[in-house]
Amino acid sequence: MPQMFADIVLPVPLPKLFTYSVPEAFRSTLAKGQRVVVSFGKKKLMSGLVFGIHTQAPEAYETKPIQSVLDSQAVVTEEQLALWQWMADYYQCTIGEVYKAALPSGLKLESETRVFYNPDFEASLDLPERALALLDFLSHKKHTTIHQINEVTGLKNSYGLIKDLIELQALFVNEQLSAAFRPKTESVLSLHAEVRSEEALKTVFDQLARAPKQLQLLMTFLQQAGGVEKAVAGRLVGRTELLAAVEGAPNALNELVRKHYLTQEKREVSRLNLEDQVVIEKKSLSTEQATALQEVKNGFAEGKPVLLHGVTSSGKTELYIHLIEEVIQKGQQALYLLPEIALTTQITTRLKAHFGNDLGIYHSRFSDDERVEVWNNLLSQKSYKVILGVRSAVFLPFKHLKLIIVDEEHENSFKQYDPAPRYHARDVAMIMGKRYKAQVLLGTATPSLESYYNAKSNKFVLVQLATRFEGMQMPEIVVVNTREAQRRKMMQSHFTPQLVDYMTKALERKEQIILFQNRRGFAPYLECTACGWIPKCQHCDVSMTYHKHIHHLVCHYCGYSVPNYTTCQACESPAMQLKGFGTQKIEEDIQALFPGAGVARMDYDTTRSKKGYENIIGSFEQGKLDILVGTQMVTKGLDFDRVSLVGILNADSMLNNPDFRAFERSFQMMAQVSGRAGRKNRRGTVVLQTGDPEHPVIQFVRNNNFSGFYEQQIAEREQFKYPPFYRLIHLTIKHKNRPTVNQAANALAAHLRAVFGSRVLGPQEPPVSKIQDHHLQKIMLKLERTASPVKAKDLMQDCINRIIAHPPWRYVVVVADVDPL
Ligand code: ADP
Numbered sequence: 001m002p003q004m005f006a007d008i009v010l011p012v013p014l015p016k017l018f019t020y021s022v023p024e025a026f027r028s029t030l031a032k033g034q035r036v037v038v039s040f041g042k043k044k045l046m047s048g049l050v051f052g053i054h055t056q057a058p059e060a061y062e063t064k065p066i067q068s069v070l071d072s073q074a075v076v077t078e079e080q081l082a083l084w085q086w087m088a089d090y091y092q093c094t095i096g097e098v099y100k101a102a103l104p105s106g107l108k109l110e111s112e113t114r115v116f117y118n119p120d121f122e123a124s125l126d127l128p129e130r131a132l133a134l135l136d137f138l139s140h141k142k143h144t145t146i147h148q149i150n151e152v153t154g155l156k157n158s159y160g161l162i163k164d165l166i167e168l169q170a171l172f173v174n175e176q177l178s179a180a181f182r183p184k185t186e187s188v189l190s191l192h193a194e195v196r197s198e199e200a201l202k203t204v205f206d207q208l209a210r211a212p213k214q215l216q217l218l219m220t221f222l223q224q225a226g227g228v229e230k231a232v233a234g235r236l237v238g239r240t241e242l243l244a245a246v247e248g249a250p251n252a253l254n255e256l257v258r259k260h261y262l263t264q265e266k267r268e269v270s271r272l273n274l275e276d277q278v279v280i281e282k283k284s285l286s287t288e289q290a291t292a293l294q295e296v297k298n299g300f301a302e303g304k305p306v307l308l309h310g311v312t313s314s315g316k317t318e319l320y321i322h323l324i325e326e327v328i329q330k331g332q333q334a335l336y337l338l339p340e341i342a343l344t345t346q347i348t349t350r351l352k353a354h355f356g357n358d359l360g361i362y363h364s365r366f367s368d369d370e371r372v373e374v375w376n377n378l379l380s381q382k383s384y385k386v387i388l389g390v391r392s393a394v395f396l397p398f399k400h401l402k403l404i405i406v407d408e409e410h411e412n413s414f415k416q417y418d419p420a421p422r423y424h425a426r427d428v429a430m431i432m433g434k435r436y437k438a439q440v441l442l443g444t445a446t447p448s449l450e451s452y453y454n455a456k457s458n459k460f461v462l463v464q465l466a467t468r469f470e471g472m473q474m475p476e477i478v479v480v481n482t483r484e485a486q487r488r489k490m491m492q493s494h495f496t497p498q499l500v501d502y503m504t505k506a507l508e509r510k511e512q513i514i515l516f517q518n519r520r521g522f523a524p525y526l527e528c529t530a531c532g533w534i535p536k537c538q539h540c541d542v543s544m545t546y547h548k549h550i551h552h553l554v555c556h557y558c559g560y561s562v563p564n565y566t567t568c569q570a571c572e573s574p575a576m577q578l579k580g581f582g583t584q585k586i587e588e589d590i591q592a593l594f595p596g597a598g599v600a601r602m603d604y605d606t607t608r609s610k611k612g613y614e615n616i617i618g619s620f621e622q623g624k625l626d627i628l629v630g631t632q633m634v635t636k637g638l639d640f641d642r643v644s645l646v647g648i649l650n651a652d653s654m655l656n657n658p659d660f661r662a663f664e665r666s667f668q669m670m671a672q673v674s675g676r677a678g679r680k681n682r683r684g685t686v687v688l689q690t691g692d693p694e695h696p697v698i699q700f701v702r703n704n705n706f707s708g709f710y711e712q713q714i715a716e717r718e719q720f721k722y723p724p725f726y727r728l729i730h731l732t733i734k735h736k737n738r739p740t741v742n743q744a745a746n747a748l749a750a751h752l753r754a755v756f757g758s759r760v761l762g763p764q765e766p767p768v769s770k771i772q773d774h775h776l777q778k779i780m781l782k783l784e785r786t787a788s789p790v791k792a793k794d795l796m797q798d799c800i801n802r803i804i805a806h807p808p809w810r811y812v813v814v815v816a817d818v819d820p821l
C-alpha cells in the first residue's frame with residue numbers, strides 16, 4: 001500500500017500547510033475538513049484541519065504521523081476551505097490565521113498542561129509547607145490544572161514551585177488537548193413506566209396520603225406536564241422548573257424517583273432559545289417596491305450583484321424578506337449580513353416573526369458555545385434557512401447558500417482591523433457569491449463610493465427606491481452657523497439658540513429627540529492650565545481619556561488606566577482641567593437646560609453589555625425617554641416612531657479629519673442620522689450645527705443630493721489616485737526601538753521602490769506613532785486596479801523577508817492591510 005499524507009492547517013502564523021503522514025488506521029475514512037490532532041514543534045499537541053490528502057512525501061523533512069482524528073464528518077466544507085485560501089491570498093495573511101479567526105474556539109481543541117502526582121515519591125518534611133500542601137492536594141486528585149494549583153498554593157504563579165517539584169520527581173507534567181465546547185444538559189423528569197396509567201396513579205396518590213410534600217410535588221409535576229393525559233403519554237418536565245415551583249422539595253423529589261414514581265434522566269438541550277414559531281405573513285409591496293423587487297431579480301438574472309440604493313424607510317428590509325422567502329421555498333439558504341452595531345433586537349424580532357426557527361443568529365455577543373451550536377446546526381440535516389449575522393458569519397458552513405444580503409453596505413464595521421485576516425465582509429460576500437453561485441444584494445441609503453462606482457460602471461446593477469414608504473416626507477434640514485452664535489455669545493454649552501428652540505418645541509409636543517455627537521476628537525481629556533501638560537499613555541503615543549464613573553484615565557488603544565490626576569505631573573500645579581466634551585458632558589448640559597426631560601446616553605460606555613444597549617433602546621421605544629444622545633451608534637438602522645427632531649451638534653469635527661474618506665464618512669453619517677427624523681406621522685426636522693455652513697458636503701446633505709456628492713468625490717478620487725481607481729495596501733512596521741523601526745522602514749521602502757516604483761509612498765510616522773510599547777512606521781502602496789494583489793503579495797513578501805533576514809531587524813514586525821479603511 002502506498003504511503004498517504006495529509007496537509008494540515010494549524011493555527012499558527014507560518015505561511016504554509018504542514019504535512020503529516022496518515023497512519024493505516026485512518027486511511028479509509030480521513031477526509032478534507034476533518035479536525036485532527038498532531039504534534040507540533042518539540043512536544044506541543046495541536047488540533048488542525050485536513051486541507052488536502054495525497055501520496056507525495058515532502059522532500060525536506062521526515063513526516064510525523066497524525067495522532068488522532070476528531071471527526072467522522074467534515075466540520076468545514078470544501079467551499080469554505082477554498083474561500084479561506086482566497087482570503088489568505090488576497091488579504092495577505094496565512095491560512096492558519098484565517099482558520100483561527102473562522103472556527104469558533106469551542107471547535108478548536110486547546111492544549112492544556114496538566115500536572116500529575118508521582119505516587120512513588122516519598123515526601124520528606126524538609127520541603128516547604130507550600131510544597132507539602134500541594135503534594136497532599138495532588139495525591140487526592142487524578143489530575144489538575146495549573147490554575148487550580150495556583151488556588152491551592154495561594155501563589156499567583158506556581159511555576160517556580162512546580163519546577164522544583166518536577167526536578168525532585170514528585171510531579172510530572174503531561175500535555176493534553178481538551179475541547180472548550182461541552183453540550184449543555186438538563187435533568188428532565190417523566191412518569192415512571194410502571195405508573196403510566198390513571199389507575200396506577202390513583203394508587204400512587206393513596207400511598208402518598210401521608211407524605212404531603214411528595215404529593216404536592218407530584219401534583220405540580222402533572223400540572224407542568226400539561227395534565228394527566230400528557231403525563232401518562234410520557235411528557236417531560238424540567239427538574240429545575242419543577243423545583244422552582246415547589247419550595248424546599250429536593251428531598252421529596254429524590255423520594256419520588258427512588259419509589260419509581262418518576263424517572264429522571266439527562267438530555268442535551270440547546271443554548272439558543274427556541275421560541276414557539278410565530279410566523280407572520282409578509283407585507284404586500286407598494287407599486288414602487290414591487291417594481292424595485294423585479295429590478296433586483298432582473299439584475300440577478302444577468303448574473304450581477306445588485307446595489308439597492310433606497311432612502312431610509314423606503315422598505316428595503318421588506319424587499320429582503322420577500323427575497324429570502326423565495327430562496328427558502330426553493331429549499332436554499334440565505335445569509336443576511338449586518339454591521340455589528342445595527343444588529344439590534346429590532347431587526348432580530350422582525351425577522352424572527354417571519355422566519356421563526358428557520359432563522360439562526362451569529363453575533364459577537366453570543367458565547368462561544370452558542371456559536372458552536374449554530375455551526376453544528378448548519379452542518380446538520382435540519383439546518384437553518386437564514387442566518388442573520390455580523391461579518392464573521394461569512395465563515396459559516398453553508399451548504400445551499402443562494403442569496404447574500406449585505407445591509408448597510410457602506411458601514412466600516414464590515415472591515416476587520418485586527419487581528420488577521422483583515423477582511424471586508426462585503427467584498428468577501430462578492431467572492432462567496434461567485435463560489436456558491438449565490439446572488440448578492442447590497443443595500444443602503446448612502447452607498448459607499450466604491451459600490452456606487454461599480455454600479456455606475458455596470459459591474460453591479462443599480463436599483464433605486466427614492467421615496468419613503470407611504471410617501472412620508474424626507475426631513476427638513478436646517479443648517480445653523482455656530483461661529484455666528486459664538487461671536488454673539490449666544491451658545492449655551494454646545495447648543496445654538498436655534499437648536500434649543502427646536503428642542504423646546506419638540507418637548508412641548510411630547511415628541512422625541514436624537515442628538516448626535518461624533519466620537520472623534522471629543523473624548524474628554526485632562527489638561528494642566530498652568531503648563532499645558534496632558535496625561536499620555538505610558539505605552540502609546542496618545543492622550544488618555546477621562547472616564548467619570550470610574551474616575552480613571554483610560555488609554556483607548558491598549559486599555560492601560562491610571563487613577564485621575566489631581567495635580568499636574570509636570571509642574572505640580574493643582575489646576576488640572578477637563579477638556580473636550582464627550583456624550584457624558586452633553587447629557588449633563590441637557591439636563592441643566594431641560595430639567596424635566598428624560599435623557600439617556602448611548603455610547604461605548606453605556607452599551608458595553610447587550611442588556612445595557614437593549615435597555616436604552618427599549619426605554620426610548622416605549623417613550624420613557626425624551627432625548628437620546630449618542631455617538632455613531634444612534635445613526636444605525638434604528639426605527640423609532642416618535643422622533644421628530646435630530647440634532648447634529650458639530651459637523652466640523654467629522655469634516656476636518658485628515659483622511660481621504662472624511663467627506664464620504666461625514667456625508668454618510670449625517671444622512672443616516674437625519675433618516676431617524678420623522679419616520680411615521682409627520683415630517684421631521686434636522687438641525688445641523690456647523691462653523692462652515694457653505695461647505696460643499698453640508699450643502700449636499702442639506703439638499704439630500706447623493707449623486708451630486710458622488711460626482712464631486714469620485715472626480716477627486718480619480719485625480720488623487722485613490723480607490724476605487726487604485727488599490728491601497730498599508731504596511732505597518734513595528735518594533736520596540738524607534739531607531740530600529742525607522743531604519744528597517746527606510747530599507748523596506750527602498751526595496752519596495754525597486755519593485756513597485758513610484759507606487760510606494762512613505763515611510764511615514766503615523767499620527768499615533770507608538771502603540772503598546774511598539775514604535776510604528778507606515779508605508780503605503782497604491783496599485784493599479786488591474787494589478788493582482790496576490791502577485792503583489794509575493795513580490796512584497798520577498799522584500800519583507802529580505803528585511804527580516806538582516807539580523808538587527810529580526811524582530812521587526814510587518815503587518816499588511818489590503819484595502820484599508
Ligand atoms: P428601510 O429598510 O428601507 O429603512 P423598512 O423596510 O424598515 O425600510 O420600512 C420602513 C417601515 O415601513 C417599516 O416599519 C416597515 O414595516 C414599513 N413598510 C415598508 N414597506 C411596507 C409595506 N409594503 N407594507 C406595510 N408596511 C411597510
Ligand code: ZN
Pocket residue numbers: 528529530531532533568569570571572573
Ligand atoms: Zn502643569
Ligand code: ZN
Pocket residue numbers: 537538539540555556557558559560772
Ligand atoms: Zn495605551
